[in-house]
Amino acid sequence: TPRSSLRRLFENSDACAALPCFPDDEAGLALLIRNGLGEEAIGIDSLALHTAAALLGNDRLANRREIEKLALFAGPGGNLTEDMVLACLGDGAEASAEEAVLSAAEGNYDGLVGQLVRVWADGTEPVSVIRNAQRHFQRLHYVLAQTNDGVPLDSAIKQLRPPLFWRVASRFRTQLTNWSLAMVEVSLSRLTDAELSAKSTGAPAALVCDRALMAIAQLARPEQRRRH
Secondary structure (H helix, E strand, O other): OOOOOOHHHHHOOOOOOOOOOOOOHHHHHHHHHHHHOOOOEEOOOHHHHHHHHHHHOHHHHHHHHHHHHHHHHHOOOOEHHHHHHHHOOOOOOHHHHHHHHOOOOOOOOHHHHHHHHHHHOOOHHHHHHHHHHHHHHHHHHHHHHHHHHHOOOOHHOOOOOOOOOOOHHHHHHHHHHHHHHHHHHHHHHHHHHHHHHHHOOOHHHHHHHHHHHHHHHHOOOOOHHOOO
C-alpha cells in the first residue's frame, strides 16, 4: 500500500525499484483472452468471452495456460462458444454441486434430484456439497440482513466477496424475494446439523446431504413460505 514502509524504502532508493502489479480486472482478462486466441486466429463470441473471463483467476501464468487450453480445444481458425468454454474450463462436479444448491433454494425437486445424481456420480464429497450450501445461504443471509437495515439491494449485493457470478445473479435476486431471514436461519441450522451428522454419526454422508437439501427445497415451496 502507499503507506508501506518497504514500498517507501524502494521508491526513495536509487538502487531499488517499485513496480505496480495489479490483478487483472474483467476488461484486462478479456484482452488477455483475445490476444492469446488471436495468435491462432481463433474467434470467441461475446458471451463466451464474458464467461471465460469470469472463470479465470488472478494468476497471470495460470490464466495463460487456461487460454492455451481454450486454443487447443477450438483448434486453429476455430470459434469458441459459451458451451465450449464451459466444457473446457468449467469444473463439472463443482458446477453440478452449485446447481444442486440453487435448485434446493428454489424449491425445485426435479432439478435437485437430477443434479445430486451427477454430484455423487462424480465422486464429490458430501461434506463439500453441504459447505457449498452453507456458503450460499450465508450470502443470502448477509444480503437480507443488510437490506433489512436499510441498505439498498444493489449495494448489499456488491458487498459480497467473492462477487456474485453473473450467471446466477438473476436467480440469487429471485431467491432474495422468496426467502426471509428466519427461513434462511432454519436452513443454516439444518445444514450445520447435516455436517455434524455426516462427520460423526456413521450415517451415509450422501444420504444425510440429500435429506438436508430436500428439506430446504420443501421450505422453499410457496406453501411453506407463507407460514414463515
